[in-house]
């Protein structure tokens with residue numbers, strides 16, 4: 001049945017509302033991709049800063065504990081950042097899952113032969129590495145933020161009365177099982193980040209022919225730096241180069 005003139009006018013009026021147009025745009029595949037890219041870049045920024053902050057383990061107990069205390073001494077800023085981070089993670093995962101489902105539905109039936117020649121391992125395993133990364137982050141929060149694995153150790157303070165985050169990390173990576181879990185987490189993070197960063201830059205239209213190689217290399221390079229930084233912390237403690 002043809003829509004009446006009144007119905008068309010009503011629909012047009014709704015479409016002209018900025019909020020409706022905004023959400024309508026998000027619901028399109030392109031809008032989702034842009035938001036996935038932007039939220040992904042935000043999360044990558046967090047991971048880089050987190051790694052740089054954690055490198056203070058190499059400066060010793062006072063430096064790392066003072067840094068952790070500095071962050072915790074600003075509860076408003078800390079909780080705003082946490083809520084923002086959680087919202088970005090939720091948006092990133094929600095839109096990624098929806099886009100993956102849409103892409104799967106749009107794929108022609110009977111598509112059995114996989115043409116993976118040009119696709120890298122990282123790009124083919126984004127859903128898997130993304131899911132494993134969520135598991136790793138949940139484990140990491142339970143372990144080092146909430147301290148539920150070792151509550152007695154988690155609440156210790158250093159000689160200055162500051163939370164002993166340094167002692168906590170050193171204690172953790174003296175345990176081979178935790179070392180293995182964290183190293184596996186870094187492998188997953190590296191794979192996910194290396195493809196995600198390059199493809200985010202592409203999605204945002206930053207892929208200029210002149211800069212193409214640079215952007216394609218940027219993802220793997222940043223991922224490598226983050227993984228090397230984190231693995232250095234884990235192994236330096238595991239092999240006793242950094243100790244309490």
Ligand code: HEM
Pocket residue numbers: 047050054068072082137140141144145165169182189230231233234
């Ligand atoms: C060697 C690697 C890592 C170390 C040593 C480490 C260490 C820590 C520590 C000590 C905390 C708690 C800070 C505090 O309570 O004051 C923390 C929190 C956190 N970490 Fe990590 N981390 C590592 C890797 C990662 C990775 C790879 C991610 C993400 C993919 C990540 C995400 C987080 C998040 C989201 C928090 C919660 C921040 C908050 O308390 O508000 N971490 N990390």
